[in-house]
Amino acid sequence: MRLLISGGGTGGHIYPALALIEEVKKQEPDSAVLYVGTQRGLENKIVPTAGIDFQTIRIQGFKRSFSFENLKTVYLFLKSTQRAKQIIREFKPDVVVGTGGYVCGAVVYAAARLKIPTFIHEQNSIAGITNKFLSHFVDQIGICFPEAAHEFPKNKVVFTGNPRAQQVVGIKTVNQIQKIGLSSTKPTVLIFGGSRGARRINESTLEALKLFAGKNYQVLFVTGSVHFDKVRSLVKEVPTNVVIKPYIANMPAILPEISCIVGRAGATSLAEITALGIPSVLIPSPYVTHDHQTHNAQSLVNVQAAEMIKENELNGQLLTKVIDKLMGDPALRSKMAKNAKQAGVPDAATRVFNCLQKLIGK
Numbered sequence: 001m002r003l004l005i006s007g008g009g010t011g012g013h014i015y016p017a018l019a020l021i022e023e024v025k026k027q028e029p030d031s032a033v034l035y036v037g038t039q040r041g042l043e044n045k046i047v048p049t050a051g052i053d054f055q056t057i058r059i060q061g062f063k064r065s066f067s068f069e070n071l072k073t074v075y076l077f078l079k080s081t082q083r084a085k086q087i088i089r090e091f092k093p094d095v096v097v098g099t100g101g102y103v104c105g106a107v108v109y110a111a112a113r114l115k116i117p118t119f120i121h122e123q124n125s126i127a128g129i130t131n132k133f134l135s136h137f138v139d140q141i142g143i144c145f146p147e148a149a150h151e152f153p154k155n156k157v158v159f160t161g162n163p164r165a166q167q168v169v170g171i172k173t174v175n176q177i178q179k180i181g182l183s184s185t186k187p188t189v190l191i192f193g194g195s196r197g198a199r200r201i202n203e204s205t206l207e208a209l210k211l212f213a214g215k216n217y218q219v220l221f222v223t224g225s226v227h228f229d230k231v232r233s234l235v236k237e238v239p240t241n242v243v244i245k246p247y248i249a250n251m252p253a254i255l256p257e258i259s260c261i262v263g264r265a266g267a268t269s270l271a272e273i274t275a276l277g278i279p280s281v282l283i284p285s286p287y288v289t290h291d292h293q294t295h296n297a298q299s300l301v302n303v304q305a306a307e308m309i310k311e312n313e314l315n316g317q318l319l320t321k322v323i324d325k326l327m328g329d330p331a332l333r334s335k336m337a338k339n340a341k342q343a344g345v346p347d348a349a350t351r352v353f354n355c356l357q358k359l360i361g362k
């Protein structure tokens with residue numbers, strides 16, 4: 001298969017793409033893959049590091065209110081569509097896939113115009129603006145929450161789940177957390193604010209640090225790369241049961257050893273949580289389109305797989321209280337884990353791969 005794939009900005013759009021690429025290469029080892037992203041997005045670092053051919057185009061997102069910037073955005077969109085067409089003509093893909101973020105808008109639109117089979121993947125319960133726009137031009141749309149279906153043309157929608165789920169389920173590792181300075185015998189709480197980190201979660205975790213000292217669990221606090229120096233400068237003493245890191249490059253390797261996740265309710269994080277069956281405390285970002293993270297989180301709260309804390313109520317004490325409740329009650333954790341796992345789609349990458357095969361007529 002010759003696969004051209006695009007998605008970017010944040011990890012939530014990039015990791016599903018990488019998981020799909022892994023599946024394509026597993027099923028058809030002689031496949032050729034090209035990833036198109038932007039220079040500014042996280043993909044510029046993550047994708048080449050994963051050893052995947054990577055090209056960039058210049059594009060930016062729309063501002064919500066009318067502004068000169070939006071005229072520039074339209075100009076860049078038209079220009080990047082031309083550039084995307086050029087890349088497509090050179091690479092000659094069998095199929096073009098978009099996993100969200102404004103970069104895939106130009107790439108997938110260009111492919112549809114060139115009559116190449118197209119597929120987009122929507123990770124969230126509420127569709128992103130790029131995918132809504134693209135839904136009119138593409139051949140098929142893979143979704144992860146049944147609620148997302150009504151936002152798209154009915155005949156194009158297929159429930160696939162998130163390919164990242166299959167990737168994390170497939171990884172069998174042990175004693176990975178030891179490598180980052182944690183004990184492999186103590187239960188571990190992972191705290192992180194999505195792929196870029198979240199200021200408010202970091203502040204509350206900082207408040208909670210001294211409360212974590214001496215607990216019968218340990219904490220892996222991942223700040224997000226851009227926040228790390230600030231956080232580290234504010235910590236005088238790190239309790240012995242806490243490790244602070246800027247970013248975890250290989251999250252699937254450590255997740256099987258995590259007893260509880262505290263974090264945002266980004267859709268790709270949720271796919272991991274449900275694939276592995278990990279109890280979670282979700283603090284949805286209030287800054288995302290149509291509050292979609294609250295909807296994402298609610299779907300797990302509804303099946304008693306997660307607890308939710310609103311960001312405006314979050315502080316160190318509440319955070320510690322909720323973590324203590326879960327970590328002090330193994331029976332509750334195992335019930336939440338079981339419920340989470342039932343919501344998982346552990347064969348999502350194969351489902352998307354099969355859709356692509358059909359689209360290209362194999």
Ligand SMILES: CC(=O)N[C@H]1[C@@H](OP(=O)(O)OP(=O)(O)OC[C@H]2O[C@@H](n3ccc(=O)[nH]c3=O)[C@H](O)[C@@H]2O)O[C@H](CO)[C@@H](O)[C@@H]1O
Pocket residue numbers: 010011012013015100123124164192193194195196222246247248249250251252264265266267268269270272285288292293
């Ligand atoms: C602010 C924002 O726009 N957030 C969106 C973004 O979130 P964001 O990019 O934060 O995505 P998710 O929370 O869904 O996924 C984060 C991904 O990054 C990985 N990770 C994270 C931290 C780390 O140190 N190492 C690491 O590998 C996680 O394992 C996961 O695979 O995309 C999601 C998926 O469309 C959306 O639901 C979110 O609303």
